[in-house]
Amino acid sequence: xxxxxxxxxxxxxxxxxxxxxxxxxxxxxxxxxxxxxxxxxxxxxxxxxxxxxxxxxxxxxxxxxxxxxxxxxxxxxxxxxxxxxxxxxxxxxxxxxxxxxxxxxxxxxxxxxxxxxxxxxxxxxxxxxxxxxxxxxxxxxxx
Numbered sequence: 366x367x368x369x370x371x372x373x374x375x376x377x378x379x380x381x382x383x384x385x386x387x388x389x390x391x392x393x394x395x396x397x398x399x400x401x402x403x404x405x406x407x408x409x410x411x412x413x414x415x416x417x418x419x420x421x422x423x424x425x426x427x428x429x430x431x432x433x434x435x436x437x438x439x440x441x442x443x444x445x446x447x448x449x450x451x452x453x454x455x456x457x458x459x460x461x462x463x464x465x466x467x468x469x470x471x472x473x474x475x476x477x478x479x480x481x482x483x484x485x486x487x488x489x490x491x492x493x494x495x496x497x498x499x500x501x502x503x504x505x506x507x508x
Contacts, residue, residue, distance in 0.1 A: 416459045419445065424466040427457060432466065 419425065423435045425447070433447030436454060443459045 415465060416462055419459065419462060419465070425462045426464050426466055427461050428463045429461070431455070 419435060419438065421435050421438060424432065425435060426432055427447070431447070431449055433449040433455065435445050436448045437446035439445070445457050445459060445462070447455045447457060449455055
């Protein structure tokens with residue numbers, strides 16, 4: 366009896382291909398690969414090439430934010446000796462180097478900070494210069 370009732374229901378359902386069902390997930394994985402994984406691999410390869418090209422006399426920045434000049438390279442243990450100040454040296458491993466510091470690149474300049482230091486644009490009023498929470502900034506209250 367139950368077989369008679371379920372028989373027509375099973376015949377009416379359409380079977381979709383498993384490939385069609387998985388297609389959105391496959392596309393999502395492909396997009397994820399090209400947006401996140403591939404650029405990260407490229408950055409890692411560039412970082413590895415920088416680390417392996419370090420020589421005595423290179424000025425570097427460590428991942429801890431310390432600037433120094435390489436004074437000794439131990440190839441066997443992958444250790445570097447950095448001079449961070451005259452007479453002050455640190456012993457670090459190669460992978461602790463974030464990047465080489467060159468004369469061409471600005472170290473402390475941030476484009477956003479330059480815009481803020483330039484002052485208000487022409488046509489700005491006193492409220493822009495003083496800030497929104499300043500007593501003198503034109504908050505609209507009468508004194």
